[in-house]
Amino acid sequence: MKRRSFIKAGMRTMAMTAMASVLPLPSHASGVRRYAITAAPAVQHLGPADRPATSLWLYDGISPGPMIAAQRGEELEIEFLNKLDVPTTMHWHGIRNLNEMDGVPDLTQVAVEPGESFTYRFPLRDAGTFWYHAHNKGWEQLARGLYGPLVVHDGDAAAGTRDITLVADDWRLDDTYQLHEDSFESLMDWSHQGRLGNWLTVNGATDPEIAVASGPVRLRLINAANARTLAFRLGTGAPMRIVALDGAPCIPFDADSIRIASAQRVDIIADFGRGVTLLEEISTGDAISAARLVGAPDDAASSPAPAAQTGDTTPWYVRPDIAGARVIDIHMQGGAMGNLESAMFEGEMLPLRQLAQEHSKLWAFNGAIGGYDQMLADLALGEVAVLRVRNDTRWEHAMHLHGHHFWVTSREFGEAGRDVLRDTYLMAPGETADLVFVADNPGLWLFHCHMMEHHAAGMGGVISIS
Ligand code: C2O
Ligand code: CU
Numbered sequence: 001m002k003r004r005s006f007i008k009a010g011m012r013t014m015a016m017t018a019m020a021s022v023l024p025l026p027s028h029a030s031g032v033r034r035y036a037i038t039a040a041p042a043v044q045h046l047g048p049a050d051r052p053a054t055s056l057w058l059y060d061g062i063s064p065g066p067m068i069a070a071q072r073g074e075e076l077e078i079e080f081l082n083k084l085d086v087p088t089t090m091h092w093h094g095i096r097n098l099n100e101m102d103g104v105p106d107l108t109q110v111a112v113e114p115g116e117s118f119t120y121r122f123p124l125r126d127a128g129t130f131w132y133h134a135h136n137k138g139w140e141q142l143a144r145g146l147y148g149p150l151v152v153h154d155g156d157a158a159a160g161t162r163d164i165t166l167v168a169d170d171w172r173l174d175d176t177y178q179l180h181e182d183s184f185e186s187l188m189d190w191s192h193q194g195r196l197g198n199w200l201t202v203n204g205a206t207d208p209e210i211a212v213a214s215g216p217v218r219l220r221l222i223n224a225a226n227a228r229t230l231a232f233r234l235g236t237g238a239p240m241r242i243v244a245l246d247g248a249p250c251i252p253f254d255a256d257s258i259r260i261a262s263a264q265r266v267d268i269i270a271d272f273g274r275g276v277t278l279l280e281e282i283s284t285g286d287a288i289s290a291a292r293l294v295g296a297p298d299d300a301a302s303s304p305a306p307a308a309q310t311g312d313t314t315p316w317y318v319r320p321d322i323a324g325a326r327v328i329d330i331h332m333q334g335g336a337m338g339n340l341e342s343a344m345f346e347g348e349m350l351p352l353r354q355l356a357q358e359h360s361k362l363w364a365f366n367g368a369i370g371g372y373d374q375m376l377a378d379l380a381l382g383e384v385a386v387l388r389v390r391n392d393t394r395w396e397h398a399m400h401l402h403g404h405h406f407w408v409t410s411r412e413f414g415e416a417g418r419d420v421l422r423d424t425y426l427m428a429p430g431e432t433a434d435l436v437f438v439a440d441n442p443g444l445w446l447f448h449c450h451m452m453e454h455h456a457a458g459m460g461g462v463i464s465i466s
């Protein structure tokens with residue numbers, strides 16, 4: 001694998017607003033927000049405008065897909081049409097969804113075949129920063145561009161240049177700016193950190209200029225990369241006030257930089273002046289400009305201060321008491337330089353070498369290669385549950401639970417530990433973490449690593465709640 005080298009773009013892309021957005025279809029029933037979204041092959045300039053465009057699979061022909069914006073309490077209805085030549089589904093990451101709308105093929109729905117459509121419709125219980133993405137062969141479909149932002153506002157939505165959504169991705173491109181397809185099933189990637197890219201985009205462009213109001217601005221950062229944990233800081237060195245994690249409000253705290261694992265979201269409030277502030281990506285130790293935030297005069301009348309600025313930090317639900325809770329032990333093993341010698345796969349105990357070479361399986365939960373048929377727990381509706389997850393591998397993992405947010409004493413922001421509510425938790429090698437949640441959403445829910453290649457190679461299972 002090539003060492004990552006982000007190539008600085010000679011050309012800048014000016015985006016007047018941060019996101020391409022489409023108007024919702026007219027709504028006939030009050031309280032229903034309607035969109036129609038089509039997945040199809042499309043091209044986009046990920047690199048400089050004078051370089052070849054990249055062939056991708058996109059929602060509505062743009063990367064990232066169209067901004068879906070709604071209000072808490074509304075129902076969202078998405079008429080989805082699949083114009084790809086492979087089956088796919090849409091998953092609404094972080095939404096405490098109805099199980100049958102969760103978009104997991106072979107678990108919550110039948111995959112949407114080429115030429116077919118499917119209507120997703122579900123209530124929006126929580127305001128926050130979410131995203132949507134394909135959930136069939138995610139290691140390929142996300143890498144080809146099938147994802148977009150979903151923002152649920154709470155009444156007084158600040159808009160425009162005060163509330164900016166930035167979707168970051170880490171593409172692996174070849175010299176002609178095409179996706180590196182030969183490495184899609186690379187065992188090297190699958191057994192190590194996953195598919196790491198060599199090209200960073202924000203909102204589908206290289207180092208774009210994005211207009212921001214001067215004064216406090218809410219930046220909603222979304223990491224749509226297959227596997228890379230990104231890290232951001234402001235070029236001015238100014239502190240960022242973190243107000244929400246994975247959509248859920250947190251007790252605000254300041255940080256000089258913030259790491260964001262695959263699928264995680266972080267909402268920050270930062271103050272911008274009239275000049276240009278670089279948003280720098282620093283995960284490799286080499287700072288590169290991810291986006292250039294261009295301060296614009298504050299039009300206070302049309303853009304109220306971000307809601308979080310005025311202090312709504314009420315969590316969606318309080319951390320439940322875990323006395324008497326159901327504890328589910330999950331022992332994660334596998335990957336390169338790991339200690340997994342053999343594991344159960346389709347009813348047979350097989351050595352890791354054979355699992356890797358014949359089945360592309362490399363990771364296990366509790367001694368078994370995971371899949372949609374691996375039941376991790378069977379919980380009663382309303383039960384308090386603790387996923388006691390032990391990362392007994394040499395790698396970080398971004399562990400994601402569908403349909404719920406969990407409380408975790410996070411070590412992501414320093415050893416001291418910080419109690420946060422989130423849906424994807426980045427675990428360090430050797431770490432054991434308790435993910436605490438109320439099993440209040442019935443159905444079959446995936447629990448998996450969001451590094452797409454790890455998930456495909458066995459790091460996933462199902463929690464049943466009834
Ligand atoms: Cu982003 Cu299984 O999900
Ligand atoms: Cu992983």
